[in-house]
Amino acid sequence: MSRQLFNTAPDWLEAQLTEPLPGMHTDEQRMRWLIALARKNVERQTGGPFAAAIFDMNSGKLISAGVNRVEPLNASIAHAEMLAITGAQQVLGSFNLAADGLPACELLTSSEPCAMCFGALPWSGIRRLVCGARAEDAERIGFDEGPKHPDWIGELERRSIAVQRDVCREQAVAVLNDYVASGCTIYNGGKGAELGSVHIKSERSAASEMRPDKALE
Numbered sequence: 001m002s003r004q005l006f007n008t009a010p011d012w013l014e015a016q017l018t019e020p021l022p023g024m025h026t027d028e029q030r031m032r033w034l035i036a037l038a039r040k041n042v043e044r045q046t047g048g049p050f051a052a053a054i055f056d057m058n059s060g061k062l063i064s065a066g067v068n069r070v071e072p073l074n075a076s077i078a079h080a081e082m083l084a085i086t087g088a089q090q091v092l093g094s095f096n097l098a099a100d101g102l103p104a105c106e107l108l109t110s111s112e113p114c115a116m117c118f119g120a121l122p123w124s125g126i127r128r129l130v131c132g133a134r135a136e137d138a139e140r141i142g143f144d145e146g147p148k149h150p151d152w153i154g155e156l157e158r159r160s161i162a163v164q165r166d167v168c169r170e171q172a173v174a175v176l177n178d179y180v181a182s183g184c185t186i187y188n189g190g191k192g193a194e195l196g197s198v199h200i201k202s203e204r205s206a207a208s209e210m211r212p213d214k215a216l217e
């Protein structure tokens, strides 16, 4: 059994990261590079239409990159942001990217974080979040972004994580649209919502079954 939980990048991404990177000095340059990874992940059929990367905010140096790997790994947590964050923490040798002596880290993501990835951000130690497509762009094609806090940007900013939205949004949305047009699986959209409602119903019925037994008295 493999125990390399987070060593999950597809071969093409591993190979690409060993090549010299193009100059990426601005948010737009970094986002365009990231969106190209998301597109390649779809073309190579190695996961969903999402990519994320951690950069040193000051030098612009790439620290880690991840693409969505939910389907090929059978892992619902294998979102691009989760893999990029974990990759950076393992490269830098700390569970906290804000630890003393480490570079200030920013997370770029081709699409705004879902509820799970949003929840992971304050624990990661990143200082800045940069997003391409908006959550509603992903939801429009059927992805379920989950029960995210309505003031998620305010919540991050109160925890000293700056947020920049809509960087190359159109190009990021184009990858999402091309993904759905190609007939690929929307693995957590309608299906996820349906499973969610079944789950809630079963919890309710479990609770109502307990009452006649006076189990809590």
Ligand SMILES: [Zn+2]
Residues within 6 Å of the ligand: 079, 080, 081, 113, 114, 115, 116, 117, 118
């Ligand atoms: Zn996510």
